[in-house]
Amino acid sequence: MLAVFLQYSFLRYALIIGLLVGFLAPVLGVFIVMRRQALITDALSHITLTGIAFHLLMAQSLTVLQPVNPVYMGMGFSVTGSLLLERLRHVYASYKELAVPIILSSGIGFGVVFLSLADEFGSDLFRYLFGSIIAVTSQDALVVSLIAVIVILFIIFFYKELFFLSFDEEQAKINGIPTKTINFLFTVIAALVIASSIRIVGILLVSSLMILPVAASVRLSKSFKQMFVYAFLFGELSVAVGLLTAFYFDVAPGGMIALTALLILGIVIGLKKETH
């Protein structure tokens, strides 16, 4: 089964990207969930859509943009959106959760207008929304690999700061942790991972890969380090099973990945009934 899959280079690249985001997304997800910011992933993935839509619109008049993957523009928008989101969280200090729907709805609003103007409500859009394993290039795989290296180094070097911030941001600040800088870097990194995952999982289902493996992991983990082990395992399992089944049943990979992650979560909840 795997042999057939690996015959085609685009599927190989899809698998490489899939397995990379299969651990990047849930590992970042651990920090996001522990900070009770699970919805941030949706806001950032929707702003990525805006970037993609903007690229598609611009590419109609600017031919230089045509050979470029629209996801890069999406990444740029996602990073910018993440910075706006941090700003909004300060503007609404006592209603921090407002920042998410503001970014999310403006992302969709602009995205839909750009897509309408570009007349792009076709199969392309479907690919961006739900993921695709078609036409993945070696360049895509290379970019995601580079992002993976950056993210891994970031997590290794900032692990203790990220951990402290997730547990108790105020105390971290008192203890002299540069919370603003770390928060800023973390949001940028999250935006990069979200944009990388979109190729395979799709905008609407990025959060499933970032959040569901962590939701399963939190029920089993006895320490913070274990959170990563389980999140990693569940994330990779979801991507591997999801991609293969998506290929054989010819359905959008995002859907199968989300369903696999959901199945794992269901089993874990069933096994351990105590509340968290």
Added chain:
Amino acid sequence: MLPVNQQTVLETDNVSYRYSKQPVLENVSMEIKKGSFLGLVGPNGSGKSTLIKILLGLIAPDAGEIRLFGTPLKKFKHWEKIGYVSQKANSFNSGFPATVQEVVAMGLYGQMGLFRFLNKTHKRKIENALEQVGMSDYKKRTIGELSGGQQQRVFIARALVSEPDILILDEPTVGVDAQSVQQFYTLLSTLNIEKGMTLLLVTHDVGVMTRYVSHVACLNRILHFHGTSEEFEEQNLSSVYGHDVTMITHGHESGGPL
């Protein structure tokens, strides 16, 4: 009572703070000498927690100055000298999957600096801190599994692990059972008398506290009293209430009529 050195660890000079035009603190001038144990008391909403936040640099006062170890707050860099156990420490996300060891390690992160990893010396410090609070046997347990009193000790260990010169505790006994409160005060007393640790304890529980502290500050927007605990007891007995303070606070705590 403990001999108190002359070095001032912490000092506020005419500090005032307003929240939405409502004065919360007015001209508060207070100091803590090295080796002393100051109980900062006042009813709920008296500005105690606000004062602590100002001392820790979390919010800026509208007027006045704060000096930490003789340095103005704005220029103060040695935050590892200050251990802090917040009121909120107990209301953390109790499902958070972190072991006692992991939680205590956090206390070292600030002074370790960026791009540094835990080494053997750090691990020994963690062991020592847990030993000081009597929680060594629980280091592999997750923090959420522990009782309120045990979690309290872990958070104190986290504050102690960086070997601070002063420990600030904000309403640490809220939500902790009576027996644990007793053990908690014994622990603070040991730290103060045997280790010479300077302590600042914020509490609304006047009764128990006066038996352990060396100095008392009474805050209710303005500082009503600032002196030694003996002076405090004398003044209370003679002028304020005319009878034992302990009785009153205990009656109040149990919810009965005063």
